[in-house]
Amino acid sequence: xxxxxxxxxxxxxxxxxxxxxxxxxxxxxxxxxxxxxxxxxxxxxxxxxxxxxxxxxxxxxxxxxxxxxxxxxxxxxxxxxxxxxxxxxxxxxxxxxxxxxxxxxxxxxxxxxxxxxxxxxxxxxxxxxxxxxxxxxxxxxxxxxxxxxxxxxxxxxxxxxxxxxxxxxxxxxxxxxxxxxxxxxxxxxxxxxxxxxxxxxxxxxxxxxxxxxxxxxxxxxxxxxxxxxxxxxxxxxxxxxxxxxxxxxxxxxxxxxxxxxxxxxxxxxxxxxxxxxxxxxxxxxxxxxxxxxxxxxxxxxxxxxxxxxxxxxxxxxxxxxxxx
Amino acid sequence: xxxxxxxxxxxxxxxxxxxxxxxxxxxxxxxxxxxxxxxxxxxxxxxxxxxxxxxxxxxxxxxxxxxxxxxxxxxxxxxxxxxxxxxxxxxxxxxxxxxxxxxxxxxxxxxxxxxxxxxxxxxxxxxxxxxxxxxxxxxxxxxxxxxxxxxxxxxxxxxxxxxxxxxxxxxxxxxxxxxxxxxxxxxxxxxxxxxxxxxxxxxxxxxxxxxxxxxxxxxxxxxxxxxxxxxxxxxxxxxxxxxxxxxxxxxxxxxxxxxxxxxxxxxxxxxxxxxxxxxxxxxxxxxxxxxxxxxx
Numbered sequence: 285x286x287x288x289x290x291x292x293x294x295x296x297x298x299x300x301x302x303x304x305x306x307x308x309x310x311x312x313x314x315x316x317x318x319x320x321x322x323x324x325x326x327x328x329x330x331x332x333x334x335x336x337x338x339x340x341x342x343x344x345x346x347x348x349x350x351x352x353x354x355x356x357x358x359x360x361x362x363x364x365x366x367x368x369x370x371x372x373x374x375x376x377x378x379x380x381x382x383x384x385x386x387x388x389x390x391x392x393x394x395x396x397x398x399x400x401x402x403x404x405x406x407x408x409x410x411x412x413x414x415x416x417x418x419x420x421x422x423x424x425x426x427x428x429x430x431x432x433x434x435x436x437x438x439x440x441x442x443x444x445x446x447x448x449x450x451x452x453x454x455x456x457x458x459x460x461x462x463x464x465x466x467x468x469x470x471x472x473x474x475x476x477x478x479x480x481x482x483x484x485x486x487x488x489x490x491x492x493x494x495x496x497x498x499x500x501x502x503x504x505x506x507x508x509x510x511x512x513x514x515x516x517x518x519x520x521x522x523x524x525x526x527x528x529x530x531x532x533x534x535x536x537x538x539x540x541x542x543x544x545x546x547x548x549x550x551x552x553x554x555x556x557x558x559x560x561x562x563x564x565x566x567x568x569x570x571x572x573x574x575x576x577x578x579x580x581x582x583x584x585x586x587x588x589x590x591x592x593x594x595x596x597x598x599x600x601x602x603x604x605x606x607x608x
Numbered sequence: 609x610x611x612x613x614x615x616x617x618x619x620x621x622x623x624x625x626x627x628x629x630x631x632x633x634x635x636x637x638x639x640x641x642x643x644x645x646x647x648x649x650x651x652x653x654x655x656x657x658x659x660x661x662x663x664x665x666x667x668x669x670x671x672x673x674x675x676x677x678x679x680x681x682x683x684x685x686x687x688x689x690x691x692x693x694x695x696x697x698x699x700x701x702x703x704x705x706x707x708x709x710x711x712x713x714x715x716x717x718x719x720x721x722x723x724x725x726x727x728x729x730x731x732x733x734x735x736x737x738x739x740x741x742x743x744x745x746x747x748x749x750x751x752x753x754x755x756x757x758x759x760x761x762x763x764x765x766x767x768x769x770x771x772x773x774x775x776x777x778x779x780x781x782x783x784x785x786x787x788x789x790x791x792x793x794x795x796x797x798x799x800x801x802x803x804x805x806x807x808x809x810x811x812x813x814x815x816x817x818x819x820x821x822x823x824x825x826x827x828x829x830x831x832x833x834x835x836x837x838x839x840x841x842x843x844x845x846x847x848x849x850x851x852x853x854x855x856x857x858x859x860x861x862x863x864x865x866x867x868x869x870x871x872x873x874x875x876x877x878x879x880x881x882x883x884x885x886x887x888x889x890x891x892x893x894x895x896x897x898x899x900x901x902x903x904x
Binding site for chain 2: 289429430432446454545580583588
């Protein structure tokens with residue numbers, strides 16, 4: 285009886301997969317027109333960056349992909365491996381310099397930034413701001429000082445109660461209102477700040493989970509060794525807590541990358557935004573499925589690469605493995 | 609030591625207050641400059657825009673307050689429907705992933721892996737522009753009438769926008785719930801499965817009556833946070849033109865320029881929604897735990 289049920293489920297699924305595969309194949313052969321993707325590849329990659337300067341964002345992405353490949357499948361030891369962490373840290377300033385220009389390069393306004401480059405820059409920039417802020421908030425929430433504890437908890441709970449799109453929208457509207465008159469910061473920077481303020485609250489909760497997992501004996505042992513509270517935090521507690529929090533921090537990072545797509549609603553031409561303006565072009569009218577499948581593939585690849593990199597880092601930081 | 613702590617706290621309080629004061633001062637300067645000021649009198653003024661979809665009667669001459677209430681009800685509608693459907697889909701997919709059938713479990717695994725690595729906004733756009741607007745203009749089907757004008761389900765008329773948001777939220781949240789359910793089921797000792805099998809219970813009945821009730825205490829807290837995520841994610845409805853709370857707030861703020869007040873109202877509405885969801889789940893949680901403890 286049970287075996288028959290099992291077999292009929294298997295047959296049903298096979299029939300479903302067969303039908304779906306057949307319709308997809310039929311669409312790919314007869315219905316699909318990929319010109320909306322193939323003729324616009326530079327737009328997806330770099331947005332409306334000036335054509336003669338396109339090599340700059342493209343170079344940055346090429347370096348990024350090379351680093352990813354080197355980290356994941358490169359040599360296991362030697363000088364390449366030793367320089368990798370430094371190279372990763374240098375990616376953010378390198379990207380900013382290549383995109384914004386200056387120091388010998390032609391300046392390019394943020395208005396012309398776009399495509400996958402902008403998506404990656406938004407992710408990297410807001411992540412780099414949110415992580416330290418999140419760690420500070422987590423420490424604040426676990427502090428012995430009531431004022432610090434309450435204000436951190438209040439900030440975290442408030443941010444976690446509101447939807448991200450509201451934070452981003454009001455980031456664009458309100459940040460100028462709260463700044464002194466005359467001081468203006470541009471749209472991309474406002475987006476990065478709003479993303480960072482939002483993500484920090486979620487990162488704080490993940491880090492707090494890591495902090496809670498550290499047994500109190502670790503602090504006591506550090507105190508016995510004569511370490512100051514700051515040293516204890518820096519050398520004993522935080523390294524362990526962050527390692528424990530790493531899997532959930534990875535999820536946050538992948539979520540951050542996906543959430544940068546929300547800026548399309550607010551008018552930035554990152555990967556999804558540029559596709560929306562392409563679909564509004566009469567030449568590509570109705571080519572939704574092609575564009576969405578292509579975007580899904582790009583996002584899927586970027587998210588998977590990020591998750592793999594994070595797993596690699598987890599493996600590197602594993603004390604059992606590295607003590608061998 | 610205590611005195612030092614007190615001084616540090618005083619310092620932090622002063623710094624926070626100074627920061628707050630600086631921000632409020634800047635805000636006041638900017639508000640005076642733009643001549644807006646703060647106040648909620650505008651809520652009673654006629655909204656002047658139409659809403660495509662409303663649970664209660666609404667005309668453009670009704671007030672902004674009423675428009676926001678309609679938006680709140682529209683949000684509530686899609687959130688409640690989404691919670692129910694996502695739970696059903698998630699439990700089914702989670703159970704399928706831990707089932708013995710290889711094909712079924714890998715199909716569920718593929719669903720989770722695909723859906724979680726693609727942005728929700730992209731999925732919503734797909735459901736709206738490709739799946740629902742791609743339907744034929746003339747209604748097809750019997751009990752459920754499908755067309756790109758709307759869905760008719762047993763006399764219930766659903767708009768295409770509502771359906772796209774509902775399906776998108778359900779499929780996206782269902783994948784996360786599937787992972788939670790799988791984790792909860794895996795946490796139930798294998799002996800429980802072997803016990804109900806040796807008693808001769810059917811697989812589905814054993815899962816429903818023996819395994820899932822024991823998995824619930826591990827599942828419920830994580831489920832609550834997924835429900836809250838679904839509520840927050842429902843604001844992406846603006847991308848497909850569904851008149852939810854956020855979309856109405858957005859239009860209101862663009863028309864009136866009342867960003868601060870609009871933000872405060874949105875914040876309050878979401879706090880209310882969050883309280884409803886987490887309060888309901890807390891009651892459910894304690895009921896489940898109580899029943900479980902009594903049956904032991």
